[in-house]
Amino acid sequence: MNARQLQIIQLVNERGSVSVSELSRITKVSEVTVRQDLNTLEKHSYLKRVHGSAVSMESDNIAARMQSRFPLKQSLAQYAASQVNAGESVFIEGGSTNALLARYLANDDSITIVTVSHYIAGLLKDSRCEVIVLGGLYQKSSESVVGPLTRSCIHQVHFQKAFIGIDGWHPDTGFTGKNMLRSDIVNAVMAKDVETFALTDSSKFGLIHPYPLAPEKPFRHVISDPGLSPEYQQMLERQYIHVHLVKEQTVGI
Known part of the structure; x- marks a missing residue:
């Protein structure tokens, strides 16, 4: 070198x-x-x-990561948006694909978006939807809030669906995250009785990271792409997780 x-x-x-x-x-x-x-x-x-x-x-630069596999992330986000009904409140965690999802939902004034991501909140400043930004310790690297105050806020707000980004999934560990504090917040959301979606491209499957996600209540849905191996898909479905595979296509926002 x-x-x-x-x-x-x-x-x-x-x-x-x-x-x-x-x-x-x-x-x-x-x-x-x-x-x-x-x-x-x-x-x-x-x-x-x-x-x-x-x-x-x-x-953790979301804008930079959004450029990676951008057409696929668009397709995943558009499909995720189709799973949200008029009048619903939805929790959207941080991450590049979730940021695109928020943009797809932005102009529906019947929808309320709850988020811990200040980056996503900034994207929605001119939107028609309602936006609730939770409080907590501001994590500069991810532009999200974490910690006990954020957990308390999650307990006090209600939503029907939650869209979560993951860092890894492996048959031996299940879903995992790279950041301890952000994983803790995801687990607080997963503990609520809501419909949960893991929104991620297939590159995260087969990876193991230190912090467990959803160890007690598994995701109800996974939205990914056809790169997810049939073996992994079958393993997820045996855990009663509904797998949605979305093909990359040219779409607009």
């Missing part, structure tokens, strides 16, 4: 996301050379590439 590549890793880890054009300017090499460096660094798991940028492996 050369000095320029080390500099790129440092910049990406410090900022979470850096564009190719900015990396080219900082390192004083062409964008073609930067892309070659990024390909090498991604191959060795030092960072992730998204359209026009490099993203830290640990990045």
Whole structure:
């Protein structure tokens, strides 16, 4: 690894996301050379590439992550929106696909969206739907609130459906999350008697992370794509989880 590549890793880890054009300017090499460096660094798991940028492996930058597999995330979000009925209140957790879901629901003035994500709340500032933003400790990296106050807020608000992003699922562990405090909030939502949806692309299946999600009350639905293996699909369905597989398509918001 050369000095320029080390500099790129440092910049990406410090900022979470850096564009190719900015990396080219900082390192004083062409964008073609930067892309070659990024390909090498991604191959060795030092960072992730998204359209026009490099993203830290640990990045919680929702806007950057939204660019990754964007057409698929659009399709998943549009399908998830079709599961919401007029007049319902829905909880939408953080994450890029959930942010797209919120945008699909934004212009229905009969719907109330409850969220812990300040990023999602910002997207909805000009929307017609009602928006309830829960309180708590602001986690800057994810732009979400966490902690005991957030748990208390969840107990005091009511909603019919909840859409949750997951970090991993494995036959040995079930659903898991990377962040302890955010996983705790998900589990507070899962403890309520509501219809719950895990909204995620198939790349999360087969992965294990430290913190259990829904250890006592499993998700009722999984919305994913046909990349989910038939074996995993059958395992989920044997747990009475309804699996919805959505094909990627060109859709508008």
